[in-house]
Amino acid sequence: MGSNNYDALAEKIIAGVGGAGNIENVIHCVTRLRFYLKDKTQAETNEIEQLTGVMGVVEASGQYQVVIGSAVDDVYKSVINQLSSEDRDVSNERDESDAERTFFQSVRHNFNRLIGVITGSVMPIISILAAAGIIKGLLALLTTSNLITDSGTAYLIINAMSDAVFYFLPVLIGYNAAKQLNGNPILTAVIGGVIIHPTVLEAAGSEMSILSIGSFDFPFIEYTYSIFPMILAAWMVKVLENWLKSWVSSYIQAIFIPIAVIGIVGAATIIITGPVLVGFSSLLANGLEYMLNVNAPVFGAVINGFYQILVVFGLHWGIIPVYVNDFATLGYSYLSAMVSMTIVAQGGAALAVAVKTKKPEIKEVGYAGAFSAFCGITEPAIYGINLRFRRPFICASIASALGGLLTGLFGINMWSIIGSVIGLPSFIDPENGITANFWYAVLVTFITLAAAFILTYIWGYNDNMTMRKKRDKPKNPSKN
Incomplete structure (x- = not known):
């Protein structure tokens, strides 16, 4: 299917879900377009299912999911391009629709949005994580077969290839999370760079504490291979940046806002939210392992x-x-x-x-x-x-x-x-x-x-x- 066909399919899907005005947000996974719609009753499911290039339609987790298959990324890009041409402010539309919901509807909707943000933050790098894992396995095979040594140049280079995506995972997750939240991806990625800076990792490796309050210590944490701290950091960056833009003079925004955001969100992540969420991540992983045991x-x-x-x-x-x-x-x-x-x-x-x-x-x-x-x-x-x-x-x-x-x-x-x-x-x-x-x-x-x-x-x-x-x-x- 060529690019023109993707554009045509995207146009028909947008029309089928009720038009651009009915779309709050759209993300995609490996095979599906996942729409957040204002009114699902406007979607013409039977018509969408009959489209060439569509495998089916599913409604779950507050999402209207159109199953595309391997071409989903190309169709998604066409959908985004066509929605962008509408010049709409999705975040404002989302806020207006929130005001019309009951309390329990808002709780469910926001929970579904949270799951969507988490999923959307991880999904773009799943294939890269998979590739890196396979490279790591092949590296182990090469090493144990004595084809290369763990002290040689080949091992150093291949190991870097397999480890890079995991080492810089906070930067990648932060960037993707900010995009899902309509925040600032570059500024959020910088926060990821802050928490995996070599000096921070060295301090964590030395079991240093940032500060102590009474008998309670705030330790440095190794944030490489971490996910959840950067999703929260992406939200904090968006909220703080938007608040600062509402009152800081436009003449100094370009310099003042990055300084304030990096300082406040970086410090909060390192001192408070990071250790808490890393602890949560460990509990989640260990709890699952316990159930398996x-x-x-x-x-x-x-x-x-x-x-x-x-x-x-x-x-x-x-x-x-x-x-x-x-x-x-x-x-x-x-x-x-x-x-x-x-x-x-x-x-x-x-x-x-x-x-x-x-x-x-x-x-x-x-x-x-x-x-x-x-x-x-x-x-x-x-x-x-x-x-x-x-x-x-x-x-x-x-x-x-x-x-x-x-x-x-x-x-x-x-x-x-x-x-x-x-x-x-x-x-x-x-x-x-x-x-x-x-x-x-x-x-x-x-x-x-x-x-x-x-x-x-x-x-x-x-x-x-x-x-x-x-x-x-x-x-x-x-x-x-």
């Missing part, structure tokens, strides 16, 4: 059995920051290892349909969906094949539960966020190289794929089934 096989089976249902409703992106927090805080994620198997299962089900069918159009869609799933993206398999025949989706969910159970039983761990077949290097231990963990991951991946394939081939599909033209719009979970 209680009964990992059962936990994995339950999570995996229902995880792709979250994907259908677009709720899985609310969990992605939990994975990233695991990697940022612990350096690994057992949960991500479990969820990886659900992607494999969806691909296995779509592959079985493609192999079994005699219908060329279904075979083409099935192979394409399977290939996409094996590369880490399940929506083409789900919306193109599995949900439209229903039984393949059920078979994939059963196989996913089996994969989650075995992942928990073997205690399989993961060091990068990308899963499925393409993500197998993510199971290589960065410290020890290929260990039993990697071979267990390969084994469980094969078993999960085989289970999904066999179940679907035997029970989940035959050519007498009728493919549903479009997936019915799910009910909004908030109304259940």
Whole structure:
């Protein structure tokens, strides 16, 4: 699809959701446009679902989600360009609509916006985090195979490639969060630079305290690999900058406001909000690890059995920051290892349909969906094949539960966020190289794929089934 087609599709989608005036905000994840609409009743869901290039529509988490697939970034850019040409102030519109809501509606709306900001802050760098994790795994493989040494130049350069995105994560998260909040991305990124400055990291490494009040110390914290402090910092930058602009003379704004914002937000993040949120991040990661330790096989089976249902409703992106927090805080994620198997299962089900069918159009869609799933993206398999025949989706969910159970039983761990077949290097231990963990991951991946394939081939599909033209719009979970 060329750029003109993306522009045409974007124009039709904007019209379908009620026009530019009905859009409060729009973000995107790997496969979906996620609209915040003033009035969802204005959206013409049936018309949008029939558009070439649209896989389906989902309403969840206060968002109106249009499933696009791999071309979502191009369509998103076209949508943004067309909305920008309207010359509208989205933030003002959002404030006006807030005034019309009841208290509980406002609480729910703002909570959904918070989730959207967190998701939107992390999403643009997910693929980069995944690539960096794979590089880290390959580096471990090269080192343990004695192809390079950990004191050589090659190791130094490759290690920098794999570590850079994690080291500068506060800068990247801050920049993205500011964009989501319609704030100042560059000024927020500077705050990220402040908290990961080498002198701050050195002080944290030396366990120095910033100040003490009675018996309570305010310690320096290492903020590399951190997420939540910079999301809050982005909000503080926006609020403080807007307030200062309301009364500071325009003649001195260019110099005075950056000084004030860097000084106040930087100090507040280092002294107060940073340590609190880093502590929260650690509790979240350790709490999840504790739950896994209680009964990992059962936990994995339950999570995996229902995880792709979250994907259908677009709720899985609310969990992605939990994975990233695991990697940022612990350096690994057992949960991500479990969820990886659900992607494999969806691909296995779509592959079985493609192999079994005699219908060329279904075979083409099935192979394409399977290939996409094996590369880490399940929506083409789900919306193109599995949900439209229903039984393949059920078979994939059963196989996913089996994969989650075995992942928990073997205690399989993961060091990068990308899963499925393409993500197998993510199971290589960065410290020890290929260990039993990697071979267990390969084994469980094969078993999960085989289970999904066999179940679907035997029970989940035959050519007498009728493919549903479009997936019915799910009910909004908030109304259940």
